[in-house]
Amino acid sequence: MIRGTDPVTGTVAVDRIVRTVCSPNCSGTCGVNAFVKDGRLLKIEPASFPEPGWERICLKGIAMAMQRIEHPDRIRYPLRRVGPRGGGQWERVSWEEAMGDIAQRLQATADKYGARANSWMTMSGNYGFKATTSPHRIANTLGGTIFTHDGMMGDLNCAIGFLPALGAGFACNDLADLPHARYILIFGRNPADTDHSEMRFLFDAMEAGAKVVVVDPRFSRTAAKADEWVSPRPGTDAALVLGMIQVMDEECLIDEPYVIRHTNGPFLIDPRSGKVLRGEDGEPQVWDGAAVVAASACAEPVLRGRAQVALADGTVLDCPTAFEAMRSEWRRYTPSHVAEVCALPAETVIRLARDYAGNSPAWLWCGAGPQRYHHGHLVHRAYVTLAALAGNIGKPYAGVNTLDGAHMRFVFNAPEAWTAPGGRHGEHLPGVHLLEILSKQEPYPVKSLWIASYGMGTQSPSFDRFVEEALPNLDLFVVTEQMMTGAADHADYVLPCVSYYEEPLDLVAGGEHWFLQLRQQAIPPVGESRNDYAIFADLAHRMGQGEHWSMDDEAACRFILENHGDPAFRAIDLETLRRQGAVRVQIPRPHVPFGDMVFRTPSGKIELYQEQFAEAGEAVLMHKDPLEGRDPRYPLMLVSPKHVHSTHSQHTMLPWIREHRPEPLLEMHPRDAADRGIADGVMVEVWNDRGRFEVRASLNEGVKPGMLVVPQGFWRKHFRRGHFADLGRIERNAVQEAVIETNYPVWDVGVEVGPLALEDAAP
Amino acid sequence: MTRMAFVIDLKRCIGCDTCAVGCKMENDVPASRHRLKVLDPLNEPALERPTGAYPELKQHWLPTMCHHCDDAPCVAVCPTRALWKRDEDGIVVLDKDRCIGCRRCEEACPYDALSFDAVTGIADKCSFCDHRLAEGKEPMCQAVCPTRAIHSGDIDDPESAVSRLVAERDTYRLGESSGAGPQIHYLKP
Numbered sequence: 001m002i003r004g005t006d007p008v009t010g011t012v013a014v015d016r017i018v019r020t021v022c023s024p025n026c027s028g029t030c031g032v033n034a035f036v037k038d039g040r041l042l043k044i045e046p047a048s049f050p051e052p053g054w055e056r057i058c059l060k061g062i063a064m065a066m067q068r069i070e071h072p073d074r075i076r077y078p079l080r081r082v083g084p085r086g087g088g089q090w091e092r093v094s095w096e097e098a099m100g101d102i103a104q105r106l107q108a109t110a111d112k113y114g115a116r117a118n119s120w121m122t123m124s125g126n127y128g129f130k131a132t133t134s135p136h137r138i139a140n141t142l143g144g145t146i147f148t149h150d151g152m153m154g155d156l157n158c159a160i161g162f163l164p165a166l167g168a169g170f171a172c173n174d175l176a177d178l179p180h181a182r183y184i185l186i187f188g189r190n191p192a193d194t195d196h197s198e199m200r201f202l203f204d205a206m207e208a209g210a211k212v213v214v215v216d217p218r219f220s221r222t223a224a225k226a227d228e229w230v231s232p233r234p235g236t237d238a239a240l241v242l243g244m245i246q247v248m249d250e251e252c253l254i255d256e257p258y259v260i261r262h263t264n265g266p267f268l269i270d271p272r273s274g275k276v277l278r279g280e281d282g283e284p285q286v287w288d289g290a291a292v293v294a295a296s297a298c299a300e301p302v303l304r305g306r307a308q309v310a311l312a313d314g315t316v317l318d319c320p321t322a323f324e325a326m327r328s329e330w331r332r333y334t335p336s337h338v339a340e341v342c343a344l345p346a347e348t349v350i351r352l353a354r355d356y357a358g359n360s361p362a363w364l365w366c367g368a369g370p371q372r373y374h375h376g377h378l379v380h381r382a383y384v385t386l387a388a389l390a391g392n393i394g395k396p397y398a399g400v401n402t403l404d405g406a407h408m409r410f411v412f413n414a415p416e417a418w419t420a421p422g423g424r425h426g427e428h429l430p431g432v433h434l435l436e437i438l439s440k441q442e443p444y445p446v447k448s449l450w451i452a453s454y455g456m457g458t459q460s461p462s463f464d465r466f467v468e469e470a471l472p473n474l475d476l477f478v479v480t481e482q483m484m485t486g487a488a489d490h491a492d493y494v495l496p497c498v499s500y501y502e503e504p505l506d507l508v509a510g511g512e513h514w515f516l517q518l519r520q521q522a523i524p525p526v527g528e529s530r531n532d533y534a535i536f537a538d539l540a541h542r543m544g545q546g547e548h549w550s551m552d553d554e555a556a557c558r559f560i561l562e563n564h565g566d567p568a569f570r571a572i573d574l575e576t577l578r579r580q581g582a583v584r585v586q587i588p589r590p591h592v593p594f595g596d597m598v599f600r601t602p603s604g605k606i607e608l609y610q611e612q613f614a615e616a617g618e619a620v621l622m623h624k625d626p627l628e629g630r631d632p633r634y635p636l637m638l639v640s641p642k643h644v645h646s647t648h649s650q651h652t653m654l655p656w657i658r659e660h661r662p663e664p665l666l667e668m669h670p671r672d673a674a675d676r677g678i679a680d681g682v683m684v685e686v687w688n689d690r691g692r693f694e695v696r697a698s699l700n701e702g703v704k705p706g707m708l709v710v711p712q713g714f715w716r717k718h719f720r721r722g723h724f725a726d727l728g729r730i731e732r733n734a735v736q737e738a739v740i741e742t743n744y745p746v747w748d749v750g751v752e753v754g755p756l757a758l759e760d761a762a763p
Numbered sequence: 764m765t766r767m768a769f770v771i772d773l774k775r776c777i778g779c780d781t782c783a784v785g786c787k788m789e790n791d792v793p794a795s796r797h798r799l800k801v802l803d804p805l806n807e808p809a810l811e812r813p814t815g816a817y818p819e820l821k822q823h824w825l826p827t828m829c830h831h832c833d834d835a836p837c838v839a840v841c842p843t844r845a846l847w848k849r850d851e852d853g854i855v856v857l858d859k860d861r862c863i864g865c866r867r868c869e870e871a872c873p874y875d876a877l878s879f880d881a882v883t884g885i886a887d888k889c890s891f892c893d894h895r896l897a898e899g900k901e902p903m904c905q906a907v908c909p910t911r912a913i914h915s916g917d918i919d920d921p922e923s924a925v926s927r928l929v930a931e932r933d934t935y936r937l938g939e940s941s942g943a944g945p946q947i948h949y950l951k952p
Contacts, residue, residue: 043788059783062784199775660783
């Protein structure tokens with residue numbers, strides 16, 4: 001029967017259709033028409049956009065709307081822990097009681113240890129602007145600590161690889177322009193599983209004649225759709241790219257006029273320091289064929305070779321150009337060497353280089369997978385270098401593309417008056433080191449933690465250690481949530497949060513598109529749940545800072561738009577948003593990142609040579625193997641990608657999702673399985689010296705020998721024992737810290753796997 | 764005469780099950796039952812199971828529901844005429860009020876397209892979302908498909924989008940040799 005049919009009249013009637021937005025961290029930010037009857041969601045359908053082509057929803061959004069809102073595990077009231085932490089005993093309390101007690105305890109902590117001893121952390125569970133910025137805003141208001149989420153997300157190396165070279169941490173062409181590309185080289189990106197909605201543009205491109213190549217150790221769904229699949233050993237993408245660069249150099253496929261004009265390739269390097277050779281005025285020096293001159297005064301500097309530079313004291317320095325210095329590293333990456341490092345045929349490296357350099361426009365599309373290793377920033381730096389050497393950066397429908405769209409600009413240019421009300425600022429600590437900071441209480445005491453929009457129990461590394469080593473040091477642990485998640489299980493207070501459909505009003509900018517959309521309330525809040533902004537406004541009032549949190553939802557949305565740091569958003573008004581539901585952010589079209597060839601780097605050029613990392617030994621691009629995988633005790637790399645049925649941990653508990661993917665399966669190559677006596681479908685144990693988990697094996701020819709694949713998003717309780725996130729580690733990385741902060745190297749994990757002993761394998 | 768058909772582009776299908784879940788939402792299909800399934804070439808759920816040997820691998824997925832056959836075997840065996848092929852648009856219609864739960868249609872259908880209530884045995888199957896067609900909308904599976912893999916329309920109209928797709932691309936139908944005349948046309952992957 002059609003959903004919502006009246007049993008008496010046989011007709012289907014809805015009270016209203018509300019255009020709103022689904023916005024987990026798949027980055028799709030799909031416009032949704034919510035069909036509402038008697039205050040409940042009857043169904044959802046794709047909403048229209050001012051431009052056709054962007055109407056889409058997916059199974060995750062459907063299951064979320066239909067099954068999460070009234071899920072039996074939905075938190076409907078504020079809960080206070082009774083008994084020991086993690087004991088599962090709760091009492092229902094009123095908001096008044098919960099917030100009164102929390103405010104009092106935060107105040108006591110601030111009085112005793114200073115305001116920064118209260119901390120907040122948020123993640124990407126909701127792209128709504130007010131929702132996503134409110135935890136930072138309250139930390140600033142109260143002078144608390146903000147645990148940053150940049151590195152903890154595990155995809156920060158994209159930005160770290162981009163920033164020093166390009167002066168921007170991210171860039172992407174407009175996806176709607178994908179069909180203009182002729183050659184699409186996808187590195188470690190898997191939109192078929194992770195961003196279903198992007199795939200239609202890829203198929204449009206293929207139908208228009210583009211060739212699509214997917215580089216991924218595993219035969220992903222995107223690889224299944226591509227013209228060619230290239231499967232390097234996990235964590236070796238930089239070596240593959242260096243191999244392509246070596247071939248391009250060897251075969252004169254480098255766009256030298258471009259490199260001379262737009263990169264720091266011609267700059268001379270001081271061999272003593274590895275830094276750029278500078279004149280007395282600080283100007284980088286180049287060789288014009290006859291003399292050493294300032295870069296700005298030379299139109300045709302020499303790219304290849306060396307210059308003999310006489311110093312005032314009579315010494316003569318043998319200075320290579322930056323290009324030459326880089327080249328001496330790159331030359332090591334011959335196809336046969338790369339074949340060995342990446343476990344690929346040498347011909348593949350040669351063909352990829354020729355195809356990439358020989359097709360135009362060539363769209364380089366980079367995903368977050370290959371940078372989830374300790375040295376992962378080198379991978380994205382490699383992509384930038386490859387694209388620059390081919391002359392592809394700043395060129396329409398080509399470029400080096402990670403993620404861009406309205407969301408990044410909207411959040412990164414948020415009005416200061418919004419994020420730091422009254423000019424009040426808290427302190428920042430790197431969330432990626434949360435465990436260490438809380439365990440050691442260094443660099444200063446942090447005694448309370450409040451998390452929101454964060455599936456910490458599933459998505460953070462080593463949550464088992466957080467519970468054992470960090471949590472005992474916290475006087476108060478508050479979790480704002482919709483469901484009893486792994487983190488909520490250990491909280492002192494769990495505060496019920498609204499779903500996307502219950503939120504009163506918020507601005508949601510597109511994660512992968514250029515529309516700003518309005519989230520409008522479709523149904524009343526379930527139980528006593530409140531939205532993030534309202535929860536923190538209540539707290540602010542109780543802690544004497546109410547004046548900064550007095551705007552209602554509509555006033556807040558207006559304030560954000562009117563005071564936004566980016567004029568493209570200031571040009572959008574709430575009335576138009578209400579009328580249309582979605583408004584195109586006005587950017588030039590086609591959108592060509594760096595189309596003006598202006599780079600916000602010290603030299604104003606693409607900085608392929610990075611002198612600031614000379615001491616760290618990374619002035620030139622190189623490949624460094626993952627930290628793990630070579631210990632003979634733990635020879636297999638454990639990779640945990642997103643899968644087609646879930647974005648992180650938000651969907652895996654929903655019945656319609658579980659009907660299609662009942663349990664996590666460990667994919668492994670049949671040969672690795674045979675070596676260990678593992679048959680298809682049996683329970684196995686995966687371990688290293690940091691942890692272990694149990695899971696069912698699924699033999700799969702699409703997994704590169706030497707790696708194991710476990711789908712991320714499944715909760716601890718979905719594994720019979722342990723969780724794969726217990727097996728990882730985070731080592732500080734000096735280069736990453738110099739740029740932003742260390743990236744959580746989610747996949748730099750060496751493990752071993754074996755069948756469970758018979759008595760353990762019983763269900 | 765109108766003859767409604769599905770055309771499903773297996774090159775575009777990524778096996779994400781959005782059609783299956785969208786169908787359940789629209790048609791209130793009970794838990795653990797489906798009007799539409801997405802299968803892999805081994806007739807198993809749409810998980811990661813490429814065929815071939817590394818690195819020469821292939822995988823595609825195939826959404827399947829009622830094929831709205833021209834000469835539908837289920838219609839032929841239904842003792843109560845609860846199933847019939849509708850003249851005006853070729854949709855195979857099920858009237859649940861006339862279904863007695865004998866499940867003869869289950870044996871007759873080559874596509875496992877019918878599911879049955881565990882208690883009453885009453886049949887259920889894809890209705891082509893005829894309630895949506897009546898409002899000028901496309902079937903829900905088509906409306907929600909994020910990759911635009913599912914098309915529907917009048918296959919007897921040579922100018923229709925589905926007819927053009929079938930004319931332009933290599934197609935096949937499941938169990939074509941049965942003579943039932945199934946009306947899901949698959950564009951080859």
